[in-house]
Amino acid sequence: MTDPQLQDMSAARKEELKRIQSKDAKTGRKLTGFWKWLVSIMGLCMVVFYFYAAGVRPVGDQYHRGVYVFLTYIMIFLSFPFWRRSNQTRPTVVDILLALVAAGVVGYWIFEFENLNYRTGMETQLDIWVFVVGIIISLEVCRRVLGWSITMGGLLFLVYGYFGPYFPSAIAHRGFDIDRLAPYIYLTQDGVFGVMASVLVTYVILFIFFGAFLQKSGVGRFFIDWPLALAGRAVGGPAKVCVIASAFFGSVSGSAIANTVTTGAFTIPLMKRAGFRPHVAGAIEPAASIGGMFMPPIMGAGGFIMAELTNTPYVQIMLISIFPAILYFLSVFTMIHFEAKKLNIKGLDLDDMPSASAIFKKHWYKCLPLVVIVAMMLYGYSPGNAAFWATLSCIVISWFDPEFRMGPKQIWEALVAGAQSTLVIGATVGVIGIIVGTIALSGIGLKFSDIIISLSGGHLFPALVLIALASLVLGMGVPVTASYLIVAVLAVPALHEMGVGLIAGHMIVYWFSQNSNITPPVCVAAYAGAAIAGSDPWKTGWTAFKFSKLLYVMPFLFAYEPAMTLFIGWDEAVVGDSGWTEIASVYFAAAVGTVAFSAWSMFYLVRRTTTLEWIIFGGATFLCFQPNLLSDALGIGIVVLLGLWQHRKNKQEEAHKQTMGTTCPFPTAGQAVVGEKAGSA
Known part of the structure; x- marks a missing residue:
């Protein structure tokens, strides 16, 4: 932990926080020497290539999707060990060989892209072998970064695709041999290079790069200092600062856990100092941080996936999401206010701190990157192009603050950090492709919809409860973005059959997909808050659930009130x-x-x-x-x-109190006793 706000934490709590963070953002080996430079240069190539594609000149589809998978797979094999006890400073011979195999199978897809599409359905034996090896490599990439939970999900779907006739009749299908299954999963737009890869390279990684530059340029500090001056003196001030800072920072961080750790390192100690109990302080931060996943302009990866799946401009997804996100933050804010009033928790003494207006007047220009993103998308530019120019604006605005001025060293660090941050979500590309491809090929999506409708008796309310439970259980083992995509593919058709609009159905699933971050038993964001606060994780988790209950209410509003998604009827804008x-x-x-x-x-x-x-x-x-x-x-x-x-x-x-205190003609009981004692003396 290098964050100065975490200096006072004990070694055990720092280690616990590192362990919790590793579940969301694994960092792999601490490479040294040649291997560190090689991976860093590959990351630089990734950033430059996708900035070029977004801001200068588009590239062919096979390069647009393939280059990211190519570089990501190689970087993961070099950066993440086969076993935890493997060498932690350089890759082994096995890692290098697997990196070369990954380069071969992904490179084959890139350079044979047109020929593979021409001979679809008539693949050669070499094609089949490349596809099979590519699927195995994708599973191993995911296992190294994210562990066995989501990897086993991919394996189970492969088994389901092959042994379809042997499953229960409700979900059985005719089954597919390797020659049919492997090409569909590895080659088509529903597989490894399908929707997840498309969304990542078109939107998500560009905004991850943008986030890295945003932090280096000092904007993250402004997102904390200004809310502190704005609300720190109010009743329950530190907790309200937490909500406002999370709304600002979470809207661009794309991760509830990253938001919890970044802003919580500052706000949680302040909340404890103000009088909030440790488990309450540790719970408020993740409850507020989860709102960043709903707040435009970025909304994590889920918003971009929603735009892709619904064929809706992302700017419209942003417009629909603004008010529900505000409602969520309003809910957490008012709950905090009521909690502080009950416990009589006052604000902070900030006499030495400049006023909010003075801070804003001095640092207002640090909001410009967000203004650039929103303005460009409103004017019709693509999100990727907006992210490109907003990233460049981060460099420019940093020059106006000597403390955060970005030179070649800082730009290099931001480039490397941004590329490294993409590896965790990039590791899911292959397994998500396997799952989505198998669902599309087998037709289980429609059967799953029938199952939901059957279990709910065709009624919307119990169907929503079932989807919430499915999202919670799935979110215990896979990242929330993957959870959203999988449940959306399976459950949105069922909601649509019950009369819910397409975008409303996706908003329902997207909100429910975040519940595993703050709902026990597996609530990683809440556990991160508990590690910083030094509180009981289980108690903190349930308290975080208490402050974030609107997360479960909003999906029902999306379902029953079309106007919440800017529609007056499900089919009428x-x-x-x-x-x-x-x-x-x-x-x-x-x-x-x-x-x-x-x-x-x-x-x-x-x-x-x-x-x-x-x-x-x-x-x-x-x-x-x-x-x-x-x-x-x-x-x-x-x-x-x-x-x-x-x-x-x-x-x-x-x-009544004033009347009793000022007009009572008789002495109080205490006064009478004192008088009697004085008289007797």
């Missing part, structure tokens, strides 16, 4: 002033409902709620979330009346 008026009313009711939901969850609004008030808050929340103007109006009215009622009770109690 919003057009005209009347449509936007309806959406505005739905959004306003949802915002009030979110505050009511937080009050209901935390048993507090203006004061602690009584049992009757708590029940009424629950009913008001339900009414606000109902897709009906009358119920919305009733729900909002009830919330307002309850707030006024609690405010009136506070005023009455305050007046």
Whole structure:
């Protein structure tokens, strides 16, 4: 740990945090000498090639997808050992041989791309052998980086594709031999070089490079300092800083765990110092950090995959996602406020710190990279092109701050760090291709949809519960992006058959796919927060779930209220002033409902709620979330009346205290005793 905010952590807690981080972002060997330079130069080639393709001149499809897989596989074999106890400073002979084999099979796909497509269905024996070896190599790449959980998933789908007739009748199929299975998985657009590879090279890795430059240019520091000055003095200030900083940083980090560790290293100790219990401080940060996965402009890899699967411009996905993300952060923010009011936790003493306006006035230009991204995409430029120019803008703005000025050394470090960061998600390319390819070839997606519809009795609510459970279980063993893609392929068709729109169905699955980060038993982001806070991981996990419960509410709103996704009907886009008026009313009711939901969850609004008030808050929340103007109006009215009622009770109690303290003509019991003692003396 080199982060100065983590200096006070004990060695055991630092080691625990490293272990938890390694589940999300493994770093592999600490290469030295020639091998370190070789991998770094390959990373540099990757960054330069994809920046060139995004910002200067497009390249052919086989090079666009193939070069990334080619470089990623080689870098992983050189950087990640076969076993944990293998040499940790240089690759072994086996690693080098596997890297050469990987280069051969991926290079074969690149240079034989046109010929392979011409002879589809009539592959040569050499083609089949290359495809089989390529699939095995893809499994080994995934195993080295992400372990056996997701790798076993890929193996099980291969077994399912080959032995289809032997499975239960509900999911059985005719089965496919190697000559049919291997070409489909390795060659076609549904396989190893399919949707996952396409999304990664078109969008995701460019934004990972952008994130590396963003950190080096000092923007990450601004995302913490400004929220601290903005909200640090308020009730429960450090926790509110955590929410605002997570909204800023999480919108570009693409990882809930990275967000938790980066901002949590600063905010969690502050929360503990302000009076939050350790497990609460450790839980608030991951609960807030998960919101970054929903907040444009980047939203992690899932938003780009959604754009690809739904054939929707990414800028529209951003537009749809903004308000739900704001609702999520509003929920966490208000829950924190209510918790702080209950425990009487004050803000920080920041007399030595400049005001928020002074910090913004001095460093406002550090927001320009995000402005460049959003503005370019709104003007019709591709996300990749926007990321290219935003990355260049990071270098330019760094020159205005001597502390973070980027020279050749800093640019080199950002390039290498960015390329290294892509390896973890790149390791999933092959296995995701195996899973998606097998699903497409066998037709299990449609059968799975039938299973969901059958188990739910054709009703939407139980179907959503089943999808939430599937996402949680799958997320225990695979990265959240992979979980989203797999569940989307299997479950969205079922939702569509029940009347849910395509984009709404994907938003439902995408939100549910994040639940494994903060829901026990496997909640890695919460465990990272617990490691920083020095709290009990299990207790921290359940507390993080308490603060992030809106994560489970929003998918139901997507399902039952089309206006949440900017549609007035599942097949009719919003057009005209009347449509936007309806959406505005739905959004306003949802915002009030979110505050009511937080009050209901935390048993507090203006004061602690009584049992009757708590029940009424629950009913008001339900009414606000109902897709009906009358119920919305009733729900909002009830919330307002309850707030006024609690405010009136506070005023009455305050007046009663003042009356008792200033007008009582008799001495208090304590005063009487003292007087008696004095008299007797």
